[in-house]
Amino acid sequence: MSATDIFGLGGCGLLYVALAAVLFPLRRLSAGVRYAVMMAFAVAVFIPIGGLSLAESMRGTTGDLSVPTLALAASACASRIAGRTLFQPREWSALLGAVAAAGLFLYPFALGLTPFDPYALGYGSAALTTVLLFATLAAWRAGLNLAVLVVVVAAAAYLAGAYESRNLWDYLIDPLAALYGLGRWGSDALRGIGRSFQRRKS
């Protein structure tokens, strides 16, 4: 098994554990049992059943997961298993807003809407790097540590060739993170509209 397989499958395994942590009522269990159950599940997702493990099955569907998706999965595990919050809601809103905006820019064009293909810039483009640098510096100045951390880890993983992809976009964003970000954006917007409606009524 290559290093890229280990990183790719590791990410898929982490997402499985996060989904299990969100879906199962873990809070009813004592801390010791909770850790033991999730450790056993984390091992189980890598054991082949009928030729393939759960992690391999997911990898066939999703491909390798971007750093924002891994951050979301790690956060879900920390919150549901250890009861710890890794970053404040403001940090998540900023990161997911940026990922959603990037998804709205990337996917329609990459899927053939126009002759312009922003995905091609991810193979090594000074322009894309400069845009990302300014966005990262803005996040750093605003104290958005999660966004900075995600960009730094994604860039380091890309430079190290952690995944099969040699395209920077694949480390920065995937459709799961973009859809989650769009959903979060939408629900925040609806909540805002609801609140202003309530205020006007009262």
Add this chain to the structure above:
Amino acid sequence: MSARALKWTSLAVIALVFAGLYLRALDAPPPAAFVPPRSAAQPAASKPFFKPQLLPNSSTLSVHSATAVELSDGRLRAFWYGGTREGASDVAIYTSVYSPVTGSWEPERMLVSREPAERRLQRSLRKLGNPVAGRDAAGRVWLYYVSVSVGGWAGSAINAMVSPDEGETWSAPRRLIASPFFNISTLVKGPPLRLADGTIALPVYHEFLGKFGELLRLDGEGRVVGKTRLSWGTSSLQPVIVPRSENEAVGFMRYAGDPPGRVLMIRTGDAGARWTAPVKTALPNPNSAVASVLLAGGPLVLVFNNAEENREELALALSADFGDTWRVARSLEGEALPPRAPVPEYSYPWIMQDRSGDVHVLYTWGRSRIKHAVFNRAWLEGGG
């Protein structure tokens, strides 16, 4: 560490990783010239010959999408996929070798099947599809093949494996990452091209929300390190690129848009950095694959279905002006050419010229057999 120290340390880390990103951007491979294929030009006075035969591919009910590469000893190695039907889970990729000395094909052997492939790729696979073969600057044979994990052909991805010994043994497959959307919807049909810097240009197409062509740039390890869009929208697919010089090439594509159905053509004059928008040629296209080769010292040849509605005639057209005008020279299959396949479909052609100058066409014969036709330029130009 104090908050202030942490803040400045994080800035230093940002500076470090972005220095790496800029270095990587500067290190990205610049555009590279095409390597036009070299074959022997045949003397016009050669005696015409044409030899068609069916490959001995009798172990599967359905076969499709043949490809081939010339081996170092002058033989031909072909690949195709076969199974109970297109898209079935038992579809595998088969190979066979043709000897021009004996004029016959060896028995087929299974090369790639689904379950071993998914174990080696470390991911689930539902089915296998089109293979294409080519050779790199080091002389190694590469095989690229389509696989699907979820859904239909729109869910495809490409895998690559390489052989150092003319197709006898192969590396483990590698997944090519060519799309940001779950890496789905990238397929191959046209032959890969060698570029002057040792990289490979692989024509691919997408058919998820849009149908369009792209040219992937692959490094010596078979990793995607760049790409160029050949077309966009919802009606062009299965590009085939034919270089004429280091900078000039023409491309042909299957047309999937509104009638009239015509073979699409694109051009580049700057080694593929930019391509013209697709234009319709005068040749019909019933939404089916085409193949093309520029003969040594001779005309451009296109293999295509010579009808707008069906794949019942497979013909050869010649162009003496690199694609501006065409003359239909010969029919490989058609109503006047018995025996007919049980299902009269002749499709997915592959064409190449060997080092002696002979031309080989492989194609799907009634979805049940792969057919091989070998002929010379005298036969080709003597028709029409």
